[in-house]
Amino acid sequence: MTRALFIAGAGTEIGKTYVTAALTRRLRARGEAVRALKPLASGVPPVGDPTFAASDTGRLLAAQGLALTPEAVEACSPWRFAAPLAPDLAAAREGRSLDLADLLAWCRAAVAAAEPETLVLIEGVGGLMSPITREATGLDWLAALGVPALLVSGSYLGAISHALTAVETLRAHGVPLAAIAVSESPDAPTPPETVAAAIARRAGAPVACLRRGADCPGTLARLVRDAAAGAVPRAP
Numbered sequence: 257m258t259r260a261l262f263i264a265g266a267g268t269e270i271g272k273t274y275v276t277a278a279l280t281r282r283l284r285a286r287g288e289a290v291r292a293l294k295p296l297a298s299g300v301p302p303v304g305d306p307t308f309a310a311s312d313t314g315r316l317l318a319a320q321g322l323a324l325t326p327e328a329v330e331a332c333s334p335w336r337f338a339a340p341l342a343p344d345l346a347a348a349r350e351g352r353s354l355d356l357a358d359l360l361a362w363c364r365a366a367v368a369a370a371e372p373e374t375l376v377l378i379e380g381v382g383g384l385m386s387p388i389t390r391e392a393t394g395l396d397w398l399a400a401l402g403v404p405a406l407l408v409s410g411s412y413l414g415a416i417s418h419a420l421t422a423v424e425t426l427r428a429h430g431v432p433l434a435a436i437a438v439s440e441s442p443d444a445p446t447p448p449e450t451v452a453a454a455i456a457r458r459a460g461a462p463v464a465c466l467r468r469g470a471d472c473p474g475t476l477a478r479l480v481r482d483a484a485a486g487a488v489p490r491a492p
């Protein structure tokens with residue numbers, strides 16, 4: 257049975273790719289089959305650009321041990337836009353647009369095509385409710401996919417409210433929340449463990465922590481694997 261999980265952020269540039277790549281490496285090291293996808297990406301350099309390896313797609317492909325071939329890039333991130341803006345704006349800058357229905361169909365096909373027992377990780381774009389098309393936000397994409405979420409938070413001052421706001425939003429929309437990962441922010445005033453504990457007391461979901469430069473903790477890998485296998489009850 258193929259299992260899928262959506263990585264959502266309490267904000268943009270908060271650690272979604274970092275956590276997804278670390279999680280991918282950890283699961284693969286345990287012999288688990290993982291496919292990490294970033295279907296929709298903005299702020300992306302051309303594939304041949306020397307900076308492409310540092311892009312979300314580059315980092316997710318590297319975490320899977322995949323070379324940055326045009327085919328691998330296309331299979332990971334079919335909608336790529338250059339401007340570092342919300343995807344609807346970035347697409348418009350290129351005279352392009354995208355439909356939520358096409359994005360959903362692509363994601364569903366990718367999950368269906370994955371080898372049995374593969375865990376498919378789908379990284380969203382920006383924050384949970386960042387616009388992805390003129391009408392839809394990332395939440396619409398996640399809710400329509402019907403897979404559990406892993407919410408990534410930072411540990412900066414304000415991160416607790418941002419994370420709990422995202423938790424409440426997921427709950428209000430019936431999206432199952434597998435876990436929250438606090439990815440340490442630079443120059444944060446308190447340790448990420450302090451932020452994680454404050455979130456855990458209020459979120460009703462397990463919280464894991466990743467210090468700067470840290471690998472994915474085993475607890476998070478187990479939570480994600482179990483959730484993707486259906487061990488997360490849908491929110492009331």
Ligand SMILES: Nc1ncnc2c1ncn2[C@@H]1O[C@H](COP(=O)(O)OP(=O)(O)OP(=O)(O)O)[C@@H](O)[C@H]1O
Pocket residue numbers: 265267268269270271272273274275312380381382383439440466467468469470
């Ligand atoms: N725990 C961490 N340790 C070291 N670096 C981190 C950590 N978390 C995030 N970063 C770094 O912070 C920057 C932003 O993180 P990342 O790219 O994962 O954010 P994102 O949420 O995926 O952003 P986007 O919304 O653009 O997809 C990156 O340079 C990333 O490597």
Ligand SMILES: C[C@H](N)[C@H](N)CCCCCC(=O)O
Pocket residue numbers: 268269297298299339340341342343381382383385386387
């Ligand atoms: C460029 C950035 N890293 C992301 N790719 C896009 C973030 C869009 C954020 C839109 C918003 O919520 O204000």
Ligand SMILES: [Mg+2]
Pocket residue numbers: 272273274312379
């Ligand atoms: Mg990212």
